[in-house]
Amino acid sequence: MTVGVNKMKKIGVLTSGGDSPGMNAAIRAVVRKSIYHGIEAYGVYQGYSGLMAGNISKFELGSVGDIIHRGGTMLRSARCKEFETKEGQQKGIEQLRKMGLDGLVVIGGNGSYLGAKALTEQGFPCIGVPATIDNDIPGTQFTIGFDTALNTVLDAIDRIRDTATSHERTFIVEVMGRDAGDIALWSGLAGGAETILVPEEDYDLDDIAERLKSGQRRGKKHSIIIVAEGVSSGPKFAEEIFAKTNIETRVSVLGHIQRGGNPTGFDRVLASRLGAYAVELLMEGKGGRAVGVVKDKLVNDDILTVLEQPHNFQSDMYKLSKELSI
Template sequence: MKNVAVLTSGGDSPGMNAAIRAVVRTGLYYNLNIFGVKKGYEGLLSNDIKKMNASSVGDIIHKGGTFLKTSRSEEFMTENGRKKAVENLKTRNIEGLVVIGGDGSFRGAQTLSREGIATIGIPGTIDNDLAYTDFTIGFDTAVNTVLEAVTKIRDTSTSHEKTTIIEVMGRYCGDLALYAGICGGAESIIVPEDPLHIDEIAGRINKGKERGKLHHIIMLAEGAGDAKSLQKDLIDKTGESARISVLGFIQRGGDPTAGDRLLASRMGVKAVEELLKFNSSKVIGVRNNQLFSEDIDQALGKKKALDTSIYSMAEILSL
C-alpha cells in the first residue's frame, strides 16, 4: 500500500475536516502518498484528485463542513460511472480509499471494494443513524447547536407563556431530538421510533398550566411527523396555538466540539492503519469509547434502535 485517497460524501458534518487531517497526516507519517478527492464520488468521475501534503490540512481541525467539498452523484450509481471512478483511481495507482460519510457513502465504498479498491469507511453524519457504532462524527456538535437554539427559544417561550415546537433533523433516527431534548429540558420529545401520543402531550401541557408553568417545549424529530399537523392537533386539544421553529441546516454547520474533533482524529488514524494491514470493505466505529473495525456488509445490515433507557429517563424528567 503506497497510494491512498480520501473523500467526503453525502451531507456534511462538523468534524469531517478533522478526520481528513488525521487521514492525511497519518498517511504521511507512514510514508504513503495521500490524495484528496474533491466533491465526493463526483470527484472520482471528473478526476478531481490532488496530491496532498501536511500543509494541505493545516488549520482545518477547528472548522466545520468539509474543505474537500461534498456532493451526491447520480452517475456514480450507474455501472459505467463506477467503472470510470475505478479507472481514474487505478490510473494514479491509488490502491486504498477512505470514505467519510453516512450509509449511502458506505454503500459506494462497498461497491468500489468489489472492483479491487481497498476501502475503509469513517462515519460522518449528524444523524447518528448508523446502528453499528455508538456515535458518528458530527452528532455531538449538532446536539450542542440544537441545545444553544433551545436555550434562546425558551427565553421567548417563557416571556410569552407559549408552547413551542422545535423541529430538528435526524431523518428516521430520533437520537438528535432525544439527546438535545433531554439536555435542553424539553417537556415532550417526539421521535420516529415511538408513535406520536397527542393526548399524552396535550395532557402534559394542560397539567403544566394548572401548576403555573409558563411554557412547554416540544422537541420533534423530522421523521416523526409534521410540525404544522402537530400544531393543529394541539389547538384542538388544548386551545393553544404553538409556535414552530424549524432549525434546518444550522444544525450541520459550526465549529466541531472537542468531542467530535477527538473522535474524528482517532477514526482517521485507525482508518489508515486498517489499510496498511491490507483490510478492505470495513468501517470504523466506536463502542464504549473503544475504536473497532467491522465489515461494511455487517455494519449496514444492523438496524438502529432507540436507547430506551434514555428515552424512559426523558419521560421521568419531563414532569
C-alpha cells in the same frame, strides 16, 4: 477483503453525502497519518461525482493545515446517482487506478458506505468512516458531527426557553432526524423538553394534549416540544396541538444550522482517531471495513454487516425523558 499487507503507497480520501462538523478533522487525520508512514495522500473533491471526473489532487502536510477547527468539508460533497450504477463505479475505479491509488477512505453516512462497499467488491479496498449529524450509523456509538449538532440544538433550545418563559408560551422546535431521533432525544433530554417526538417511538397526541392542559392547570406557564423531522413538521404538529387543546404555539425550524459550525472538542478527537484508524486498516491490507468507537475503544466491522444492522436507538433514554418531564 484483504490485500497485500504494507503495500499501500498511495491513499485517497473523500467526503460524501451531507456534511457534518468534524469531517475536516478526519480528512486531516487521514492525510497526516498516511504521510507519517511514508504513504502519499490524495484528496478527492466533490465526493463520488468528483471521483468519476478525476477531480483528485495530491496533498502535502500543509494541504490540511488550519482545518481541524473548521466545519463543513474542504473536499466539498455531492450526491451522485450515477455512482450507484456499475458503470459509474467502474469510472471511479478507472480514475483511482489512473492516479495509482491503492486504497480509499470514505467519510460519510449510509449512502457513502454503499459506494465504499461497491468499490471494495470490485477489487478496490475502501474503509468507511462514520460522519453524519444524525448518529444513525450502526457499529459505532457516535458518528462524527453528532456532538456538535447536539450542542448547536441545545444552545437554540436554551435561547428559545428564555423567550418561552418570558411570554408564557409553548414552543415547538423541529430538528433534523428523518429516520433517527438521536438529535431530538439527546437535545430534548439535555434541554429539559416536556415532550420529545422521535421516529423510533409512537406518540399519543391525546396524552401530549392532556399533559399540556394538566401543566396549565397547575400553573405551568411554558413548554418545549422537540419534534424530529421524520415524525412531523413543526407547523403541522402545531396545528394538531391547537386542534386538541386550543393552545397557541410558536414554531422554530432549526434546519441546516444544525450541520454547520466549528466542531466540538469531542468531534475533533473522534474524527482524528477514526481517520487515523482507517489508514491503519488499509496498511494492514484490509478493505471493506467500517470503523467506529464502542465504549471508547476503536472497532471495525465488515461494511456490509454494518449496513444490515438496525440503528441502535436508546429506548431507556427515551423512557427517562418521559419520566423527568412530568
